[in-house]
Amino acid sequence: xxxxxxxxxxxxxxxxxxxxxxxxxxxxxxxxxxxxxxxxxxxxxxxxxxxxxxxxxxxxxxxxxxxxxxxxxxxxxxxxxxxxxxxxxxxxxxxxxxxxxxxxxxxxxxxxxxxxxxxxxxxxxxxxxxxxxxxxxxxxxxxxxxxxxxxxxxxxxxxxxxxxxxxxxxxxxxxxxxxxxxxxxxxxxxxxxxxxxxxxxxxxxxxxxxxxxxxxxxxxxxxxxxxxxxxxxxxxxxxxxxxxxxxxxxxxxxxxxxxxxxxxxxxxxxxxxxxxxxxxxxxxxxxxxxxxxxxxxxxxxxxxxxxxxxxxxxxxxxxxxxxxxxxxxxxxxxxxxxxxxxxxxxxxxxxxxxxxxxxxxxxxxxxxxxxxxxx
Amino acid sequence: xxxxxxxxxxxxxxxxxxxxxxxxxxxxxxxxxxxxxxxxxxxxxxxxxxxxxxxxxxxxxxxxxxxxxxxxxxxxxxxxxxxxxxxxxxxxxxxxxxxxxxxxxxxxxxxxxxxxxxxxxxxxxxxxxxxxxxxxxxxxxxxxxxxxxxxxxxxxxxxxxxxxxxxxxxxxxxxxxxxxx
Numbered sequence: 179x180x181x182x183x184x185x186x187x188x189x190x191x192x193x194x195x196x197x198x199x200x201x202x203x204x205x206x207x208x209x210x211x212x213x214x215x216x217x218x219x220x221x222x223x224x225x226x227x228x229x230x231x232x233x234x235x236x237x238x239x240x241x242x243x244x245x246x247x248x249x250x251x252x253x254x255x256x257x258x259x260x261x262x263x264x265x266x267x268x269x270x271x272x273x274x275x276x277x278x279x280x281x282x283x284x285x286x287x288x289x290x291x292x293x294x295x296x297x298x299x300x301x302x303x304x305x306x307x308x309x310x311x312x313x314x315x316x317x318x319x320x321x322x323x324x325x326x327x328x329x330x331x332x333x334x335x336x337x338x339x340x341x342x343x344x345x346x347x348x349x350x351x352x353x354x355x356x357x358x359x360x361x362x363x364x365x366x367x368x369x370x371x372x373x374x375x376x377x378x379x380x381x382x383x384x385x386x387x388x389x390x391x392x393x394x395x396x397x398x399x400x401x402x403x404x405x406x407x408x409x410x411x412x413x414x415x416x417x418x419x420x421x422x423x424x425x426x427x428x429x430x431x432x433x434x435x436x437x438x439x440x441x442x443x444x445x446x447x448x449x450x451x452x453x454x455x456x457x458x459x460x461x462x463x464x465x466x467x468x469x470x471x472x473x474x475x476x477x478x479x480x481x482x483x484x485x486x487x488x489x490x491x492x493x494x495x496x497x498x499x500x501x502x503x504x505x506x507x508x509x510x511x512x513x514x515x516x517x518x519x520x521x522x523x524x525x526x527x528x529x530x531x532x533x534x535x536x537x538x539x540x541x542x543x544x545x546x547x548x549x550x551x552x553x
Numbered sequence: 554x555x556x557x558x559x560x561x562x563x564x565x566x567x568x569x570x571x572x573x574x575x576x577x578x579x580x581x582x583x584x585x586x587x588x589x590x591x592x593x594x595x596x597x598x599x600x601x602x603x604x605x606x607x608x609x610x611x612x613x614x615x616x617x618x619x620x621x622x623x624x625x626x627x628x629x630x631x632x633x634x635x636x637x638x639x640x641x642x643x644x645x646x647x648x649x650x651x652x653x654x655x656x657x658x659x660x661x662x663x664x665x666x667x668x669x670x671x672x673x674x675x676x677x678x679x680x681x682x683x684x685x686x687x688x689x690x691x692x693x694x695x696x697x698x699x700x701x702x703x704x705x706x707x708x709x710x711x712x713x714x715x716x717x718x719x720x721x722x723x724x725x726x727x728x729x730x731x732x733x734x
Contacts, residue, residue, distance in 0.1 A: 184579040
């Protein structure tokens, strides 16, 4: 049955993770993500799940990778400083193709930065925080409702493509209480990883298959295989064979590249006749939307392109829009991380509206820029 | 223009302003069937430091969730009052706790100086529930949420075992404000 509740983004994330089937959470509480751990420490035991507070974020990532290999959907939650510590093992999850979900409720950085204040300065870290060419998916909810829905989608992506998925929230979405309609559980699509049907003696954990996503065998079910961060062949054991190394790296990255049309998600509003396009994601979208409507009221044809899936990035879709619209404004709570991607996608000089003082970009600031470029 | 009502509850950490904001938002969004958001801004300290909780109530979807043109300001410290009264719009309302705020702002808004903490102490024996007394006062003065919705929201949000105490505090706030308006 549908339910209407007032919830924070952090609470919605925790509840949605349980609905998605997550039964193992390992984490180290950090503002502004702590409520996710708090809620799950109470909720997981109620559904026969496990909550464990680890000694740090490095160990938290290690624990969820291990739990996932044993067959349990797993998650951790953190903020900037913890996200930095998780990078090494995020790379391990990408390399070993272990489905995990990492929540980063962004606060101001670098370093300890602004513990209680919002920011969007980890968007590039979500893409390139760990070294090496690696696949990753990152989603950015802008409301509590989005957070619920995209947490479930994050697990689905992770299970389907065997990749780490990052949920990039920010302090505003994480701590905002707002109305949310929780759908009937029977109406929610839940995707589970594909398990191997090969017998244990024939099982190759990193087999090349037509769809580039090898079926998984869970530890403890009679299958024995090696998991390593070293480049490996189909058997999972390290290899120095250039051909096999090349094939592995290309396959794990192709896994996202070839399915990006299924993964990329954005919404446009009032773009049909627009002269100015705002590109926004996360909580900043809320300011952008307000600015668009105020601009329209003032007779300026402004529209909105809201990015829900940041990585993979909608380069081609923005390129298409830049055929007709030449002016792009990108409000962000950082110094212009996504602005560069939009610039690259649209081959235009974009206009940035940035705040890094712990306050949200206001609709008024954006409106001022819209008016300025529309003169 | 769609209806948009902006509330800022301000004071110091530990005064229960975030809980008060959540109760207001829940009353409006769940029990009165409107839309509401509650956001917060606080320092890294566990207690003390400035704390602020903002509630937006609207009859349409709420995009920007922060208060910019305040309809109602609650200030429980002089510092909060000094810092925020300028954001109150013309015709808006400022409610202060007279025990902590002695210097009152002047402008095109209505100021109510009310012994909020004293009411809490006298009517319930606990200064702790001053935040809930303030909610009773806000409900009665602004009428932006219904009294029934507020009581339901209080019952759903306060710790178990403190329902009676909090309802008593809320009703004491309502009763005091009824004498004023």
